[in-house]
Amino acid sequence: MMKENKLFGVVGHPIRHSLSPVMHNAVFKKLGLNYSYSAFDIEKNDLDVFLKRCREMNFLGLNVTVPHKVDIIRYLDDLDENARLINAVNTIKFEDNMLLGYNTDGLGCVRALEEGGERIGGKRILILGAGGAARAIVFQCALEGAEIAISNRTMDRAMRLAREIREKLNKRVLVVNFSESSIRDIIPTTDILINATSVGMYPKIHRSPVSSDVLNPKLTVMDIVYNPIETQFLRNAKRIGCKTIDGVGMFVHQGAESLRIWLDIKPPIDLMRKVVVEKLV
Numbered sequence: 071m072m073k074e075n076k077l078f079g080v081v082g083h084p085i086r087h088s089l090s091p092v093m094h095n096a097v098f099k100k101l102g103l104n105y106s107y108s109a110f111d112i113e114k115n116d117l118d119v120f121l122k123r124c125r126e127m128n129f130l131g132l133n134v135t136v137p138h139k140v141d142i143i144r145y146l147d148d149l150d151e152n153a154r155l156i157n158a159v160n161t162i163k164f165e166d167n168m169l170l171g172y173n174t175d176g177l178g179c180v181r182a183l184e185e186g187g188e189r190i191g192g193k194r195i196l197i198l199g200a201g202g203a204a205r206a207i208v209f210q211c212a213l214e215g216a217e218i219a220i221s222n223r224t225m226d227r228a229m230r231l232a233r234e235i236r237e238k239l240n241k242r243v244l245v246v247n248f249s250e251s252s253i254r255d256i257i258p259t260t261d262i263l264i265n266a267t268s269v270g271m272y273p274k275i276h277r278s279p280v281s282s283d284v285l286n287p288k289l290t291v292m293d294i295v296y297n298p299i300e301t302q303f304l305r306n307a308k309r310i311g312c313k314t315i316d317g318v319g320m321f322v323h324q325g326a327e328s329l330r331i332w333l334d335i336k337p338p339i340d341l342m343r344k345v346v347v348e349k350l351v
């Protein structure tokens with residue numbers, strides 16, 4: 071007998087290219103759950119009404135994506151510690167008529183690094199970018215005991231993020247100029263280099279946030295851009311001999327963490343990666 075139907079979804083604007091429905095519906099099918107996950111294109115001013123409708127329809131969970139991760143907070147009843155620290159929500163759980171906000175982006179990145187054989191504690195990590203995804207990654211890596219440096223095109227944004235980490239977590243974060251020479255200087259004392267900018271994302275797939283000249287083979291290089299799966303940045307790093315980790319891993323693991331929050335299950339990571347990769351190639 072099929073179990074009770076439960077509703078899930080992702081809310082963003084625009085949303086039509088989201089890979090979350092295909093990934094989560096594949097999990098539900100595999101586990102024999104009669105649940106469904108849909109994409110909702112909602113504008114900022116309609117978020118309140120949308121969430122009320124979700125409550126009425128007994129939704130169990132939502133993912134939240136660009137541009138609503140911060141704006142949605144005002145409609146939630148409570149936040150977990152990560153979401154509160156990062157001040158952004160990518161996962162909502164509906165529980166006893168309450169809306170609870172979580173952020174699984176940073177944990178998704180850390181899990182992907184661990185899957186690639188990296189331990190985070192004590193590692194020296196240079197993060198390129200200071201946007202929404204970078205914020206979540208910087209907070210999570212700081213919580214896990216990494217030594218962090220940030221480099222962002224808009225220096226002021228990186229400075230503000232570093233200040234926030236110092237104030238909230240009492241940890242020092244180095245801010246590096248977003249220039250090839252400054253990044254080259256810090257690479258010899260870096261273990262993991264993460265591109266958390268949107269540089270290299272489709273359709274500008276031949277761009278890379280830094281040139282091959284600044285890389286060295288001892289680095290582990292991760293790109294959180296996942297379209298294309300192998301970015302120019304990762305291709306350059308691979309050619310030099312670096313260990314590389316693509317952005318699909320983070321996407322899959324942030325989704326897996328959402329599933330753990332909603333359903334307390336062990337998500338089928340391999341299947342999730344397979345369906346996402348099939349959609350991207």
Ligand SMILES: NC(=O)c1ccc[n+]([C@@H]2O[C@H](COP(=O)([O-])OP(=O)(O)OC[C@H]3O[C@@H](n4cnc5c(N)ncnc54)[C@H](OP(=O)(O)O)[C@@H]3O)[C@@H](O)[C@H]2O)c1
Binds near residue numbers: 203296
């Ligand atoms: N794998 C995953 O699960 C996952 C999850 C979330 C996001 N992502 C990907 O991560 C990327 C960033 O997402 P986001 O939500 O953080 O976006 P965002 O908040 O808009 O931030 C964009 C970041 O990229 C930088 N940037 C943009 N264009 C640049 C350029 N031409 N040169 C140098 N830096 C540039 C921005 O620097 P400024 O501050 O100077 O503008 C900022 O740091 C996107 O490609 C997204 O698809 C992947």
